[in-house]
Amino acid sequence: MISYYSRENFPYLFASLSIAYFVITMNTMIAYYSHSGHTEKVVKDLASKTGARLERIEPAHEPQKPGKALSSLLTVQADIKECKTDLSDVDFLIVATPVWADGPSPYVEKYLSMVTNCRGKPFSAVIETKVGGGERTLSRIRKALEKKGMKYVSSAFTFEKDVEAGRYDAVIDRFAATIKKVV
Ligand SMILES: Cc1cc2nc3c(=O)[nH]c(=O)nc-3n(C[C@H](O)[C@H](O)[C@H](O)COP(=O)(O)O)c2cc1C
Numbered sequence: 001m002i003s004y005y006s007r008e009n010f011p012y013l014f015a016s017l018s019i020a021y022f023v024i025t026m027n028t029m030i031a032y033y034s035h036s037g038h039t040e041k042v043v044k045d046l047a048s049k050t051g052a053r054l055e056r057i058e059p060a061h062e063p064q065k066p067g068k069a070l071s072s073l074l075t076v077q078a079d080i081k082e083c084k085t086d087l088s089d090v091d092f093l094i095v096a097t098p099v100w101a102d103g104p105s106p107y108v109e110k111y112l113s114m115v116t117n118c119r120g121k122p123f124s125a126v127i128e129t130k131v132g133g134g135e136r137t138l139s140r141i142r143k144a145l146e147k148k149g150m151k152y153v154s155s156a157f158t159f160e161k162d163v164e165a166g167r168y169d170a171v172i173d174r175f176a177a178t179i180k181k182v183v
Pocket of ligand 1 (some may be wrong): 003033036038040063098102128129130131133160180
């Protein structure tokens with residue numbers, strides 16, 4: 001008779017229990033904005049690797065298409081739709097944003113300003129960019145959340161062309177490992 005608890009099955013059982021332990025014990029949330037899908041693709045993979053839940057940040061009013069009026073995207077009212085900003089039951093926050101004019105998207109800035117019940121909790125950031133601006137974007141995210149008493153853990157930078165080619169697995173695996181170390 002084949003038993004699930006047999007000696008041969010032990011490594012598989014151990015691996016599933018470790019993943020289950022991570023998912024059950026830790027409430028990790030990824031709050032993200034994505035205009036054209038790159039950031040969303042990355043965070044969906046990250047969520048499937050870590051068991052984190054996804055919270056999409058959405059503009060209250062849809063911005064115009066990039067190319068037509070890029071500048072209006074940057075100056076548009078950054079109001080966002082209602083979403084989860086109370087982190088009472090969140091143990092670890094991951095913020096993900098595309099770079100817009102060398103900083104986080106204004107919708108993400110708005111979200112960061114609305115986060116509550118987060119003092120002492122850890123956070124990380126995923127920053128998606130076309131050519132650069134990631135460091136300044138990260139420092140803006142850190143400034144906003146550290147001011148609220150949150151503790152910075154790690155960051156990952158992904159590039160538009162790599163995301164389109166599906167070449168970002170290693171970056172996300174390394175990033176996921178930094179989160180698992182904390183929880
Ligand atoms: C309004 C706007 C401003 C942008 N500014 C920058 C920038 O300063 N530096 C950069 O590398 N990419 C910039 N980008 C490109 C985006 O960061 C890049 O296309 C990213 O992959 C978009 O992610 P998304 O598909 O999740 O929206 C900008 C894009 C938009 C729409």
